[in-house]
Amino acid sequence: MKALEKREQALKRQLEQYPPLESRDNPPLQYFGYLSGRHPVSPTNDTMEAWLQLSFPGKWTTSVDGIALVPAYYPAFSPEGNYGFPKRFKIDVFSHQEPNLPVTVVDWTTADFPDPGLHPVFFSFPQSDVQSVRITVTKGERQADSQFFALDEWMVFQNGNNIAPPAYQRLEASDSYNEAPYWKLPYLTDRKLQVGRNLHTVHPVPDFIQYYDEQTIRDHPPEIEIDLGAQHNIGRVELYPAKVPDMPIPEFAFPLKYHIELRRALNENPIVQSAVIEETLPSRMRWHPLSAVRARFLRLTLHALPRHNDRPVFAMAEIRVIGREGDQQENLAAGKTIRMTRLPEDAGTAPALLVDGFGNGREIIQEHDHIEQLAERKKVAEALAQTQHRLLIARATRQSFYWTIGIGGGIVLLFSLILWIAYQRTIRQRALYELRQQIAADLHDDISSNLGTISMIAKRLQQDPPPSLLQEKLNEIGHIAQESFLSIKEIIWHMDSDVVHLAEMFGHIEKTARSILAGSQVICEFPDNVAEAAVPAKTRRNIMLLVKEALYNCAKYAKAEHMRIHADLRHCVLVLSMKDDGCGFDPACAQVANSDTGRGLANMERRARLLGAELDIFSEPGKGTEVTLSMPIK
Structure with a gap:
């Protein structure tokens, strides 16, 4: 048990080094992911043939080195695990040189894939030049006389970057069940993951939280401006909500209406200006593609904020501006100069917290590392669960052992007590017997002897002895009688x-x-x-x-x-x-x-x-x- 407890503590410390799995702690309210259609199951045939395919435009010449599948989480039907993760499947890649010749990089068609729970599944393989990637599912989750499969997210990695989401890539499926805002084919690559944001180890760093008055928001909407230092190719903007203390919904303080602008210079008109974006449902991260334009300045304008304690509130953990140079992607906003208008003089937090690389007390890491570590986290979590199960059995065994020892000891003690009582009774009976024997011996040896002597003297006196002898024998009788009297008193005293x-x-x-x-x-x-x-x-x-x-x-x-x-x-x-x-x-x-x-x-x-x-x-x-x-x- 000491060894198991030591291993349990070591695994708990190791588990703390991985990103948290947020599904059960903060279940999603939208964008569950992709759900296939229903496929019939017969007594003689329980296989299905369903596929998903992601195709890249033109002649794709960059290598792909990893694929991740994130299980879907449907709280109403899978409160304890994933919903419909495929049981048997394979992943093929096609190159532009031989578009009709698949190369299988993952094959789980002959045995059921181990249940991943809510953890992502990460597959790495040697770099391959691809034009398209296809997932073929041959066995799904069975319900009654049909089967299906579901996924929250499909991620394809190139040099550590997820290249599946861009809008110009074509996503196809053999069939799809569509019910917005929960199930839809585009949700498969929308970067909105039920496993949470790409956060890592704990760091005690606060997030930006600010309360405003109603008139300021109505007359002069606050603006957040980030200077990237030079012009860069910008691919997308990522917004990470922050949690306000004492607020039940973690993402509640995210702006209800906002729009994003990209500028090459502050005095120029924006080269990209999004329409006003309305967010009606909380989400753990907002991702906005911006068509890979070159710009230096990003401006975020807040048009409507949620209310808390009868005041508009704005809370955000991080703003990331992802730029792309060739095959490399990086966060261009990290540590850059940030300015915020209409900021109250008594502002409690600094705008620089929006580009410090931390959100909700954790470090924000790259998508590839986040998914890979979540997949590794499952192994540690399973080892911890197995250790805790063994520890539970060991504790139950110890408790049973203690009960057995206690009951056995009680029985032994009871029998020992019975034997001791019997032994003491035997000793008392033996002592009583010895006492009776001793009294009988004393009476025989002492009193009986004395009485016999007195009887013999009396017979001699009956023969008419001389007076001198008569007086001597009478004295002797008196002495013997006194001796007998003392002997009886002695016996009584010994018995008291x-x-x-x-x-x-x-x-x-x-x-x-x-x-x-x-x-x-x-x-x-x-x-x-x-x-x-x-x-x-x-x-x-x-x-x-x-x-x-x-x-x-x-x-x-x-x-x-x-x-x-x-x-x-x-x-x-x-x-x-x-x-x-x-x-x-x-x-x-x-x-x-x-x-x-x-x-x-x-x-x-x-x-x-x-x-x-x-x-x-x-x-x-x-x-x-x-x-x-x-x-x-x-």
């Missing part, structure tokens, strides 16, 4: 919440220690900066069971008077120590290892491994016992 803070756990350790060691003095030293440190349920349970095991061992065997519990949290490591002043023991003694205390020590080491902690036990007979647990805390 998944996570507790260290401060809460320290409080629970202190309460448990004072309950188990009711006959001893318990001293607890816990840090104050652990309010935000959290302990998961599983970690908390193993810590509490390890601590309880140590406390029960102290209560059962140590006969300690003091228990000191100290905790510290350094660099995310919890160090918890429990030190008593009891009788102590030798950890390496086999008798101890095979006792209940030995099993208790093994359980403590197993829980330390589950916590990923280090457990250190220091004890000597008669010197008490110290249990230290070191474990990481997140």
Whole structure:
């Protein structure tokens, strides 16, 4: 897409270098061109035989090097393209040496010619001496059971100059449909083109626009006088209308009545004086042939002007005086001295703008270059249209791709969410199952064991033991009952919440220690900066069971008077120590290892491994016992 967008911008810049195609922007109101008659079409024969021929007088000795066909534009029947451009045709030239032997320079009789749209079609070929040129059409535009063809303009170029329009050349056709001012055979070479004036690249140059009062126009018609500097052979005068801002019709401000004079000197009578010319319909360019006379001065007199904002207005882009010397034609008025009478003192624009070579903000170029560039413009316009079409498809594909990715991603996200919910549900069910299993194990290992012990002691007491043994066993039953009570409270506490803070756990350790060691003095030293440190349920349970095991061992065997519990949290490591002043023991003694205390020590080491902690036990007979647990805390 980036490559297509880059090519699109490059083609747009290239297209701006060609003359504009004005047909659709400013459709013609007259002079559509030439329209052939209707030719029948049968199921077995769809060919037609129609021709146009342009003949030059006498023995024509100058070469012809190019021919252009301008498609007709009929807005009512072809709003989007040309009207009736021939589909199959050929162009032949005839020389004066062999007037009956045609030389075909263009042949499109075996295949349909590509639709030119509204762009002119330009054919160049090696220079040929000609006396006449003929276009033969073998297939036209079909409508119902007939076919026809139409052209706006036929141009024949000699050294870059269009030599088709002069009145002394003979234009013939096999048939013609005539309906002035729209269709007529002479309109085929009248230089009034639907593609617009021969304007080229944009130049910000204003045109001559002037308002007059009614009396001036009535009593003293304004005159425009151009001094060509010397006498020249003058062939024609071209007048280019200008557009007045805020005026809907571009050529509205062109004079309604005017006449043209040619003089050899200012004090002489005119050698050519046209009748008063009336223009009732707007046109993009007026062309006036003047019979190739020699003159130096041109005078244009304005007799009637259109009104705008209740005032007569005159607007013109350019006046061109085309002279001919041999085979060469040139604009003799370019940059020459120009004078205008009855010009108001507050005139906003200078008369020199009428001969500056620009019109409507564009440079005026030669007819040959204008038509050839319009023909080249079609190739660039087609490449731009193709690029824009591909870009449109690419954007639609990208949009579809995004939708596909979005919908696919949404489906994947939805399934992922469903799987995540199912996974979380499975985890919760597994955690619940593990919790039930843990509760069952705790009840079996702790409470059930304690109840079994109490049952065994009760059976011994039923055998009439001595009073001393009775008191000892009753104390043991009370101790076991207290231990069971604390175990049940411990299970309930573990079930209440998944996570507790260290401060809460320290409080629970202190309460448990004072309950188990009711006959001893318990001293607890816990840090104050652990309010935000959290302990998961599983970690908390193993810590509490390890601590309880140590406390029960102290209560059962140590006969300690003091228990000191100290905790510290350094660099995310919890160090918890429990030190008593009891009788102590030798950890390496086999008798101890095979006792209940030995099993208790093994359980403590197993829980330390589950916590990923280090457990250190220091004890000597008669010197008490110290249990230290070191474990990481997140």
